[in-house]
């Protein structure tokens with residue numbers, strides 16, 4: 001159906017390369033990492049300008065690290081009214097004050113989370129030629145990120161459209177023959193589970209704002225749009241000058257991240273970078289731009305980045321979750337009052353995405369530039 005096409009074009013481009021503007025001539029990052037194992041220099045394209053270099057190392061945990069909320073979802077469906085209310089309050093606080101939090105007892109089986117990261121790692125550890133078979137234009141494998149203007153992430157990705165019109169079988173069918181069936185089945189099982197978590201979170205989020213429980217989730221139940229992206233950060237000989245992923249805010253509604261135990265995710269709060277500590281069997285959740293606007297700015301989408309280390313590869317699996325392309329996200333009048341004037345106009349994912357695509361990885365620019373009522377449309381768009 002035509003709507004699916006529109007959706008597919010919009011959604012897939014969110015997380016992967018837009019049409020190249022200027023391409024940088026770089027090697028596959030996996031190959032580069034192996035070739036440079038004991039090197040003291042890396043190609044210029046990976047050397048970030050002073051202001052972008054990571055000032056906090058991948059394991060630079062601080063007192064603020066331990067303030068990032070960790071919410072226990074154990075009683076979210078079975079608990080008493082009081083227990084459930086406590087979870088709702090915790091989620092509300094996390095989304096308003098931090099825009100980032102971790103969840104445990106979320107219901108996704110631990111062995112499934114682990115298997116997904118093992119299979120993802122196995123994929124990236126194949127020879128470059130085998131991985132490149134899974135390069136499908138704007139989706140699938142990307143080992144160079146050469147579309148970035150001038151500077152490049154030290155990162156390989158495998159982006160799979162997982163809803164509503166999945167393409168993961170098309171992508172994986174041409175590669176990883178030895179474990180293909182298990183990989184496809186594991187991703188499918190994971191998506192099934194993680195969507196359930198996403199819906200629960202959206203309900204708790206709505207309740208924390210005193211909105212009807214299904215206020216957000218009803219736009220996801222039938223045709224949500226999702227991409228599941230594996231991010232693989234090979235060891236980098238000079239982690240103090242390179243970046244795994246540039247500072248950005250996710251354009252989606254929510255992102256749920258399953259990461260291994262290495263560490264490297266950092267979030268920006270009050271101008272300072274804070275390392276997120278990997279916690280076993282725990283998922284990281286963040287508010288995306290759309291949810292910030294949809295909640296009239298009550299929830300915050302937060303800038304984050306991934307930094308590198310010189311010893312161990314790191315894998316994370318991001319599940320990017322948005323409503324179907326044509327769902328209209330209108331901030332509810334309940335969230336508008338004298339101290340919270342109406343900030344954003346109604347918009348759809350299909351409308352937001354193409355604008356964002358041009359400004360990806362430039363920190364947090366998108367939502368206020370494009371959807372704020374008091375912002376003059378950027379003339380460059």
Ligand SMILES: O=C(O)CCC(=O)C(=O)O
Nearest residue numbers: 231250264265306316318
């Ligand atoms: O790998 C990470 O920790 C962050 C991933 C991320 O921010 C993304 O894929 O948008």
Ligand SMILES: [Fe+2]
Nearest residue numbers: 248249250304
């Ligand atoms: Fe992100």
